[in-house]
Amino acid sequence: MLGKLQIPMIIVNFKTYLEATGEKSVELAKKAEKVSADTKVLIGVAPQFVDIAVVAEAVSIPVFAQHIDPIQPGSHTGHVLAESVKEAGALGTLINHSERQLKLSDINAIIKMTREKSLVSLVCANNPAISASAAALKPEIIAIEPPELIGTGIPVSKAKPEVITDTIRRVREINKKVVILCGAGISHGEDVEAALRLGTQGVLVASGIVKAKDPDRVLREFAEATRI
Amino acid sequence: MLGKLQIPMIIVNFKTYLEATGEKSVELAKKAEKVSADTKVLIGVAPQFVDIAVVAEAVSIPVFAQHIDPIQPGSHTGHVLAESVKEAGALGTLINHSERQLKLSDINAIIKMTREKSLVSLVCANNPAISASAAALKPEIIAIEPPELIGTGIPVSKAKPEVITDTIRRVREINKKVVILCGAGISHGEDVEAALRLGTQGVLVASGIVKAKDPDRVLREFAEATRI
Amino acid sequence: MLGKLQIPMIIVNFKTYLEATGEKSVELAKKAEKVSADTKVLIGVAPQFVDIAVVAEAVSIPVFAQHIDPIQPGSHTGHVLAESVKEAGALGTLINHSERQLKLSDINAIIKMTREKSLVSLVCANNPAISASAAALKPEIIAIEPPELIGTGIPVSKAKPEVITDTIRRVREINKKVVILCGAGISHGEDVEAALRLGTQGVLVASGIVKAKDPDRVLREFAEATRI
Amino acid sequence: MLGKLQIPMIIVNFKTYLEATGEKSVELAKKAEKVSADTKVLIGVAPQFVDIAVVAEAVSIPVFAQHIDPIQPGSHTGHVLAESVKEAGALGTLINHSERQLKLSDINAIIKMTREKSLVSLVCANNPAISASAAALKPEIIAIEPPELIGTGIPVSKAKPEVITDTIRRVREINKKVVILCGAGISHGEDVEAALRLGTQGVLVASGIVKAKDPDRVLREFAEATRI
Numbered sequence: 001m002l003g004k005l006q007i008p009m010i011i012v013n014f015k016t017y018l019e020a021t022g023e024k025s026v027e028l029a030k031k032a033e034k035v036s037a038d039t040k041v042l043i044g045v046a047p048q049f050v051d052i053a054v055v056a057e058a059v060s061i062p063v064f065a066q067h068i069d070p071i072q073p074g075s076h077t078g079h080v081l082a083e084s085v086k087e088a089g090a091l092g093t094l095i096n097h098s099e100r101q102l103k104l105s106d107i108n109a110i111i112k113m114t115r116e117k118s119l120v121s122l123v124c125a126n127n128p129a130i131s132a133s134a135a136a137l138k139p140e141i142i143a144i145e146p147p148e149l150i151g152t153g154i155p156v157s158k159a160k161p162e163v164i165t166d167t168i169r170r171v172r173e174i175n176k177k178v179v180i181l182c183g184a185g186i187s188h189g190e191d192v193e194a195a196l197r198l199g200t201q202g203v204l205v206a207s208g209i210v211k212a213k214d215p216d217r218v219l220r221e222f223a224e225a226t227r228i
Numbered sequence: 229m230l231g232k233l234q235i236p237m238i239i240v241n242f243k244t245y246l247e248a249t250g251e252k253s254v255e256l257a258k259k260a261e262k263v264s265a266d267t268k269v270l271i272g273v274a275p276q277f278v279d280i281a282v283v284a285e286a287v288s289i290p291v292f293a294q295h296i297d298p299i300q301p302g303s304h305t306g307h308v309l310a311e312s313v314k315e316a317g318a319l320g321t322l323i324n325h326s327e328r329q330l331k332l333s334d335i336n337a338i339i340k341m342t343r344e345k346s347l348v349s350l351v352c353a354n355n356p357a358i359s360a361s362a363a364a365l366k367p368e369i370i371a372i373e374p375p376e377l378i379g380t381g382i383p384v385s386k387a388k389p390e391v392i393t394d395t396i397r398r399v400r401e402i403n404k405k406v407v408i409l410c411g412a413g414i415s416h417g418e419d420v421e422a423a424l425r426l427g428t429q430g431v432l433v434a435s436g437i438v439k440a441k442d443p444d445r446v447l448r449e450f451a452e453a454t455r456i
Numbered sequence: 457m458l459g460k461l462q463i464p465m466i467i468v469n470f471k472t473y474l475e476a477t478g479e480k481s482v483e484l485a486k487k488a489e490k491v492s493a494d495t496k497v498l499i500g501v502a503p504q505f506v507d508i509a510v511v512a513e514a515v516s517i518p519v520f521a522q523h524i525d526p527i528q529p530g531s532h533t534g535h536v537l538a539e540s541v542k543e544a545g546a547l548g549t550l551i552n553h554s555e556r557q558l559k560l561s562d563i564n565a566i567i568k569m570t571r572e573k574s575l576v577s578l579v580c581a582n583n584p585a586i587s588a589s590a591a592a593l594k595p596e597i598i599a600i601e602p603p604e605l606i607g608t609g610i611p612v613s614k615a616k617p618e619v620i621t622d623t624i625r626r627v628r629e630i631n632k633k634v635v636i637l638c639g640a641g642i643s644h645g646e647d648v649e650a651a652l653r654l655g656t657q658g659v660l661v662a663s664g665i666v667k668a669k670d671p672d673r674v675l676r677e678f679a680e681a682t683r684i
Numbered sequence: 685m686l687g688k689l690q691i692p693m694i695i696v697n698f699k700t701y702l703e704a705t706g707e708k709s710v711e712l713a714k715k716a717e718k719v720s721a722d723t724k725v726l727i728g729v730a731p732q733f734v735d736i737a738v739v740a741e742a743v744s745i746p747v748f749a750q751h752i753d754p755i756q757p758g759s760h761t762g763h764v765l766a767e768s769v770k771e772a773g774a775l776g777t778l779i780n781h782s783e784r785q786l787k788l789s790d791i792n793a794i795i796k797m798t799r800e801k802s803l804v805s806l807v808c809a810n811n812p813a814i815s816a817s818a819a820a821l822k823p824e825i826i827a828i829e830p831p832e833l834i835g836t837g838i839p840v841s842k843a844k845p846e847v848i849t850d851t852i853r854r855v856r857e858i859n860k861k862v863v864i865l866c867g868a869g870i871s872h873g874e875d876v877e878a879a880l881r882l883g884t885q886g887v888l889v890a891s892g893i894v895k896a897k898d899p900d901r902v903l904r905e906f907a908e909a910t911r912i
Contacts, residue, residue, distance in 0.1 A: 015302065017301060018311060021311060048308070053279070073249070077241060079244055132820040136813070136816040137814075331558060332559070364589040477767060529700055532699060533730075555762065
């Protein structure tokens, strides 16, 4: 599936922000599409489940689900089916986001399922050990979220380089191919630049774009910063 | 919110059946709408999250989410926000379906949330004690699923009446107003008729409709059976 | 089972405090036993799973598990079996403590199981609606924890009486027999006295005893305050 | 911690079997201790939480908890604290047993916690990918449970060798040091022998011992089979 994707990439997680719900999810996705077209940098979006269909209808950039469940079609009321998000237009799915953490066996089952359904798997991992462990499951993309960069407000561009490079090294010992995104500490263009310089191949961002006064401007800044 | 609803009612849970996913969810919802228009019986549908928006766009009968999470807008990647399902066009939501059972405190939080957001709450309860307990939380609708009727293949029309009437009695001791649906043992028109005769005010059905060779015919049979 | 218990009662939850782990759990339980013997007030203790056997061996006051799982004997590695806590000497179990909240169907299954095994069920409920809902499941004891008294530091003795009396009223509408304990806002003897005066039949306490400099003195103060 | 352990080893999981609850857990542990003393083969036992203290008091062979929670001392009613199982006499703990599966981040947190508390970590993993992933977290012992050997009734001694050797290879690519146990397909001495010949360093067994008519005889058969 990754054939459809290129690096570097910017994936924007819409979370359950009202600023990216319903009609606003479509508006934001369109801005992302425009910046992507202008800058030739791949930008993907991860809207809420209920917004996947309308977003995927409105734009042609990659759309990710925020989660899918390790289920087959059938009697699973209230769960999220791989087939459904795919038919709604999703190209892939986030897995194990720090706000939706999963059992190890479910992460493995979902990655397996994405392979069978030709969906792109993007696993989130919030420390070096977990990143290495997730890499062993052979997803296509992994978003590393060093705890030093989550919540502490330290941007990648100001952090000790080892915070990123140690995680990359541990992931690469186990998996040479997985695309590695930086999933924390990204607020400014210089953070995107720093993340790529340290060896990641893109970024997973959320509030930095969704909550920005001018998401268009920030998206453009991020996209241009990938051209290092 | 119940002002918008009338009894008796038939709610069709699409679960994660492929027969009611994506385009097929819209087709089935349109059949339900047609039967509802022809028979003047209220029929609602509960499609998967990703299909809520397209279904609600296509039909004007009540649409329910299959579940929502007890969260506020914000950082809840992979969760289902009340505001989002509402903006997508849902009138209400199933809560605590036997395939998506919830903590007592979450059921209470979600019911409270549906009141604040003017969504209809439909709580599922799979035995008399749980039905009474759920009724104490004052949802607008409760779907009782007597264990004697789940999985055993015994239809309501052949079951001992006490299986239904005991549960109704326990619910009514606690809550005079809640609408009571029969959520198990419904395969034929005579089951719908039996359920209503025993004191419920409608039915919650799934495979009986979704997996039927001719859902239109069965929906019509069910709707006509409510006219007892 | 309640035949063995008397009201008013004081139940001390040892949580996972180091001050009440291992040897210290036995020491604290012995203090509780001594105060109970001196004051003729029923005092029970709820140590950690691993300490139930040694505590129950050392004292003859009622011992509660902090939780049991809704399982039968068999293949349930890492779960807590009713039979095991009973053989270890427990008289009953806490259920649905706010730090170990359960699915509605599991609360019901566990209460049913306690009846079958002759264990006392003590369900915790952290607001009036949940208290009413829990009462419908007919446990033997319910510990109400008004949100106004949790974490806010407001003691029962200073709170608006309605905070307690409204919950009691809602519980009593549904269940005349259940013993009602006050499970929050208890730091001093006057709080115990206030809780009983407002209509509860005892208290469920934790840090107020376990973390006290002199648990013996505080236990004695609480016990004497029940004689109003 | 592994200094205290030797390979090959046999670990007996008591699950929640009544045959290994309370007094019977002590009896079975004593049999294991006797066989271990007679054969000089390391045999460990994993009783239920409530039985850890009495078992550890009665025998001097290694005792494992069946699970611990990723918590610190404090307000965690109904959870299992590392410090408590250690004070009760446990040498280590099972983690992520297939009957008590955990979030990836919790497995990592618990392994980290076992290191800090000098407890032995034994992670269960029920397919090759999950085994590799778990190995990346650097536990001291891993129990591999090939799905071909679980529930299908195929014993290790009759299975295709690759079922075991492929998993070992994937684990060893990531972790040279971890002790590998075979955790499925063990019913007879020849299965133990086959498991060791294929490269594992011991076995994790349950019903094969606990439910045996003569556990002493089977334990002895298993222990002698390790001398290949």
